[in-house]
Amino acid sequence: MIALPYLCPKNIHLDAKIKVAAVSYLNTKPLLYGIEKDETLAGQMELLLDYPSNLAKSLQQGTIDMALMPVAAMPFVPGARIVSDYGIASDGNVASVCIFSQVPIERVESVYLDYQSRSSVRLAKLLLEKYWNKNVVLRPAPENYIEYINDTTAGVIIGDRALQQRTNFEYVYDLAEAWEKLTGHPFIFAAWIANKDLPADFLAAFNKANAIGLNHIDEIVAAHPFPYYDLKEYYTENIKYELTPERKKGLEQFLEMIAE
Numbered sequence: 001m002i003a004l005p006y007l008c009p010k011n012i013h014l015d016a017k018i019k020v021a022a023v024s025y026l027n028t029k030p031l032l033y034g035i036e037k038d039e040t041l042a043g044q045m046e047l048l049l050d051y052p053s054n055l056a057k058s059l060q061q062g063t064i065d066m067a068l069m070p071v072a073a074m075p076f077v078p079g080a081r082i083v084s085d086y087g088i089a090s091d092g093n094v095a096s097v098c099i100f101s102q103v104p105i106e107r108v109e110s111v112y113l114d115y116q117s118r119s120s121v122r123l124a125k126l127l128l129e130k131y132w133n134k135n136v137v138l139r140p141a142p143e144n145y146i147e148y149i150n151d152t153t154a155g156v157i158i159g160d161r162a163l164q165q166r167t168n169f170e171y172v173y174d175l176a177e178a179w180e181k182l183t184g185h186p187f188i189f190a191a192w193i194a195n196k197d198l199p200a201d202f203l204a205a206f207n208k209a210n211a212i213g214l215n216h217i218d219e220i221v222a223a224h225p226f227p228y229y230d231l232k233e234y235y236t237e238n239i240k241y242e243l244t245p246e247r248k249k250g251l252e253q254f255l256e257m258i259a260e
């Protein structure tokens, strides 16, 4: 039989770009710096931005191929695997993942859970129970929920909005710091995750490109004026980008604890 390569559906897919989705917050800018500048990668992939809970949904639904996905969603995405050495982590004191409250945690009776998050809301539930020993009402958050954080109702807020809210509340409880106190481990919030095999050469180039921005932090800070928080401190002290063995131990423990 004569092979007709131009009719083979496989060849059509050769032209399809790999759909990669990243977190749309400031915390991800250093990882994207090198990726966006790399012309070879740009030719191979399409970059989309969204908030974390939507990234998990898109990977689960198969509308994207790879995402900087919240690790708490891993058990719900069949075939999910970490495909890079970079992600969004913290060794304690992440600054942008906190429970915000106008009363001390001892008096909190209910907590709104940020609809944009998967990892931090799961972490908050775990910490309220095991670190603060509290039994509170957990509330799904409407879009404008920050307005309703008052009195004995607290709220988990993540990302840029959390950095903006730090001076608006009497009490700010950092969840990576509480996790570190509870377990002695760092915390990984999100990692580059795929649920299918992707070309090894693409993944290798993608991995390398992640590291480039980490050597250009001053330039990235200058390109993103942000009056609410010192981004240099955020990128160098609060967020940790390398998925080191020590940080992966924290991830392993988190996944074990949420599976219980």
Ligand SMILES: C=C(O[C@@H]1C=C(C(=O)O)C=C[C@H]1O)C(=O)O
Residues within 6 Å of the ligand: 023, 025, 027, 052, 053, 069, 070, 071, 088, 094, 096, 097, 116, 117, 118, 119, 120, 121, 158, 159, 160, 162, 189, 190
């Ligand atoms: C530190 C952060 O890490 C994140 C928190 C996530 C989550 O809670 O699901 C997911 C991705 C990261 O953006 C943050 O957003 O502030």
